[in-house]
C-alpha cells in the first residue's frame with residue numbers, strides 16, 4: 012500500500028539506515044543489558060572490582076565450566092524480608108494507583124468538558140509541575156509535612172491540635188508523595204481518551220431515563236476504559252519500583268523493593284543479589300507492560316469508536 | 317455544549333490544582349524566608365534574598381549544575397535525533413522486520429522502574445569495559461548514554477503522535493512531483509514536525525536534568541549531577557538553599573512554558589491565516 | 592411533488608379553538624451569547640400530529656428540538672407539555688424521547704442492548720424487554736442485526752437503531768432530528784410511509800426536523816417553516832404550498848417564479864399588478880390587503896403556467912418568450928423560457944404519451960396562467 016511504496020521509493024538503504032540507528036542503540040543499551048543482569052544474577056558475590064565472579068571459567072585443559080548459581084534466588088526466597096518488600100511494593104503501588112485514579116479522573120473529566128480555550132490552560136497547569144524537578148517537588152512535601160512544617164504550624168495556629176502530628180516519614184507521607192508525583196501520568200491519558208468522547212451519548216442516555224450519575228456509570232465509565240487502564244499502568248508499573256519517594260518521605264520501615272535493590276547495590280555492594288531482585292521485579296512487571304502496550308495499540312486503533 | 321461541569325467537578329478541579337500547586341508555592345514563598353528553620357516564617361528579617369546569594373556561593377551545587385547542564389544538552393540533542401528516527405520508522409514504515417521489537421523497546425522505558433534501567437545499564441558498562449575497554453570508568457559519557465537511552469523513548473512517543481496526525485499524502489505528493497526522499501524529508505516533513513521535535517528536545521532535557529536514580533548508577537567519582545547533590549542534602553532535612561534552587565527552576569520552567577505556548581499559539585494563528 | 596390527499600374526518604384540532612394543545616410554546620427564545628438561535632416562537636402542537644419543522648441549515652431547528660427535550664435551557668419563554676410547565680424538568684423526567692441528528696448510538700453496546708437501554712432504565716421486566724425489543728427491531732427491519740456492534744452497521748442501519756431505541760419506550764412525544772438524512776431516496780420514501788404508519792399505530796405525537804421540503808410534504812400533518820430562528824408560517828402542506836404567506840416561504844417550498852411589481856388596480860374583488868420584470872401586467876381574481884402603489888410579489892408555480900405556440904385567447908396574464916433550455920425528468924419536463932425583459936421563467940409540463948405540440952429549443956412560445964394561480968405576497 013501507500014506506506015510500503017514509500018519505503019520502496021525511499022530506497023532500501025536510506026530506510027534501513029533510519030530504522031537501524033535507533034534499533035541498534037536500543038538493542039545495545041536497553042535489550043542486551045537485561046541479559047547481562049540475568050547473567051550476573053546467577054554469579055557469586057566476590058570481594059573484587061567488579062564484585063562478582065565470572066560465570067564462565069576455564070577449568071584447565073580447554074574445559075569450560077559454566078557455573079550457574081541459584082544461591083541469590085534461594086537467598087531472596089528464604090529471607091522473608093524480600094518477599095514482604097515485594098508484597099508491600101505491589102500493595103503501595105496499587106493503592107497509589109487507585110488514589111491517583113480517584114483524584115485524577117474528576118480532573119481529567121472536568122478539563123475535557125471545559126471550553127477549548129480553558130482546556131489548554133488547564134492542561135498546561137497539569138503538565139507544568141511535571142516539568143519542574145521531581146526531586147524538588149518531593150522535597151516540598153518534607154517542608155509541608157514535618158513536625159514544625161507548614162501543615163502542623165497552620166493546624167496549631169488554628170487551635171485544632173496541640174502537639175504536631177507525626178506525618179513525615181510515614182506511609183501517609185509516602186502515599187501523598189507518590190500520588191502527587193504520578194498524578195499527571197494519570198490525568199494525561201485519561202484526558203486524551205475523554206477528549207474524544209461524544210458527549211451527546213450522555214444526553215441520549217438521559218433522554219432514555221438515566222440520571223446524570225447513572226449515565227456516567229453506564230456510558231462514560233465503560234467508554235473511558237482504555238484511558239483508565241493506560242493511566243493506571245503508567246502509575247502502577249513505575250511505582251512498584253519507586254525509590255526516591257519512599258527514601259525521602261517514607262518511614263525507615265517502608266520496605267519498598269526499589270529501595271532494597273538500591274541498598275543491596277550501593278550499601279552492601281551485593282551486585283548479584285541486586286540483579287536477582289531486578290530480574291524478579293521484571294518478571295512481575297513484564298505482563299503489566301505487555302498489557303499496557305496492547306491497551307495503547309487498541310486506543311490508537313480507535314476501538315471501533 | 318461542552319461547558320458542562322457540575323459543582324462537584326469544579327470542586328475536584330479546585331482541590332486537584334491546589335494539591336498540585338500548594339507545595340510548589342510554599343517553596344517559592346519560603347525561599348525568601350530569613351530563618352534557617354525554613355518553614356518557620358521569620359517576619360522580622362523576611363523577605364530576604366540572602367539564600368539566593370548563598371546559593372551563588374555554593375560551589376558544590378554550581379559545579380553539579382554545570383555537569384547536569386552539559387549532560388542535559390548533549391542528551392536532549394542525541395535523544396531527539398534517535399527519537400526522531402525511531403518515531404519516523406514506527407509511523408511511516410508499516411512493515412519491517414523487527415518492528416514489533418522496536419515498538420516494544422520504545423514503549424517499555426516509559427514505564428520501566430528507574431532502578432532496573434539504572435542497574436542494567438551500569439552492569440553493561442562494566443561488562444563492556446572488561447570486554448573492549450570502553451567506556452573507561454564511569455563519568456559524563458556513561459551518564460549521557462544512559463540518559464539518551466531512557467529519554468529517547470519519550471521523544472519517540474511525541475514524534476510518533478505528531479506524525480500520526482499529519483497526512484503522509486503530503487509527502488507522497490511531493491515525491492510524485494519528483495522530489496528526492498531526502499529532500500522531501502527536509503523540506504516537507506521536518507518543518508511540519510518541528511514543534512514536536514522541539515517539545516521532544518525540551519522533554520529529554522528536563523528528564524535528564526531531573527534524573528537521580530539512573531545517574532546514580534551510571535556516574536563515577538567526580539561526576540555528581542545536580543539531583544545527586546540535592547538528594548544527599550535533602551536526605552538530611554530541609555535546607556533554605558534548596559528552596560532557592562526550586563524557585564529558580566520553577567521560574568525558568570514557567571517562563572519557558574509560557575513562551576512555548578505563546579509561540580505555538582502564534583504558529584497556529586499563522587497557519588489558520590494562511591488557509 | 593406529492594401532496595397527501597388525506598381528508599380529515601373531524602375538524603383538524605388546530606382549527607378548533609377548544610382543542611387542547613399537547614405541546615405549547617410561548618414566546619420561546621434561545622440566545623447563545625448575543626446570537627439568537629431561536630427567536631420568540633409561539634406554537635401549538637396537538638396530540639397525534641406529525642409536525643415538521645422545515646428550514647435551511649443553521650436556522651435553529653435542532654436548538655428548538657433540544658429545548659423540547661430538555662437539553663438546552665430557554666433564554667426566555669415557556670414550554671408546556673400536556674399542560675405542564677417544563678421549566679426545570681430534566682430530560683430524564685420528560686415524557687419525551689429524542690432521536691439525535693448524529694444518532695448517538697452507544698458504541699460499547701450491541702444493537703439489542705442499545706434498544707433495551709431505555710426499558711432497563713425504567714425497570715421493565717426482563718421477559719418484557721426481550722419481547723418489546725424484538726418486536727421493535729422487526730418493525731424497523733433490524734431483527735437480523737441484533738447482535739451487531741454499532742461500528743459494524745451502515746449509516747442507514749444506525750439510523751433505524753436510533754429510531755427503534757427512541758420508539759421502544761412508547762413516548763407520548765417523539766422528537767426526530769433529521770431522521771432520514773442518511774438514507775438513499777428509495778429507502779427514505781419507504782421509511783417515510785413506515786413512519787406514518789408507525790405513528791398511526793402507536794398514536795405518538797411526532798415533531799420532525801428536516802430541511803428536505805419533499806419529506807416534510809409527505810410526512811407532515813402541519814409544517815412550520817423556520818427562517819433565522821423564527822417560524823415564518825405554519826400550516827398544512829397544501830396551505831404552505833398553495834398559499835405561502837411570504838416570499839421566503841414561497842421560494843423555499845417547491846420552485847416558484849417570482850415577479851416583482853406594483854399594485855396598479857386595487858379593488859376588493861381583483862387586483863392588477865404592473866411588473867417590469869415580466870414586461871406585462873398580472874391579473875389576480877381576488878383582492879389583497881395592501882396599500883395602493885405598494886411593491887408586491889406575485890408567485891406562480893411552474894406547473895401552473897401553460898405554454899403554447901399559438902397565442903391563447905384573452906388579454907390578461909399572457910407573455911411571449913423563447914425557449915432557452917429543456918430538461919427531461921422522466922415524468923415531466925422543465926422548460927426555461929426567456930422573456931424579452933431578460934427574466935427567465937420556469938415552466939413544467941407533464942410528459943403525457945402523445946403531446947399535441949412538440950416544443951423545441953429557441954422556439955417562440957406564449958405563456959399564460961389562470962387568474963387564480965398567482966399568490967401575491969407583500970414581504
Ligand SMILES: Nc1ncnc2c1ncn2[C@@H]1O[C@H](COP(=O)(O)OP(=O)(O)OP(=O)(O)O)[C@@H](O)[C@H]1O
Nearest residue numbers: 317623626628647648649650651652653654655802
Ligand atoms: N451551543 C451553541 N453555541 C453557540 N451557537 C450555537 C450553539 N448551538 C447552535 N448554535 C448556533 O445556532 C444556530 C442554529 O443551530 P441549529 O443546530 O439549531 O441549526 P439547525 O437548524 O438544526 O441546522 P442543521 O439543519 O444544519 O442541523 C446555528 O447558527 C448554530 O451555529
Ligand SMILES: [Mg+2]
Nearest residue numbers: 652653692768
Ligand atoms: Mg440540526
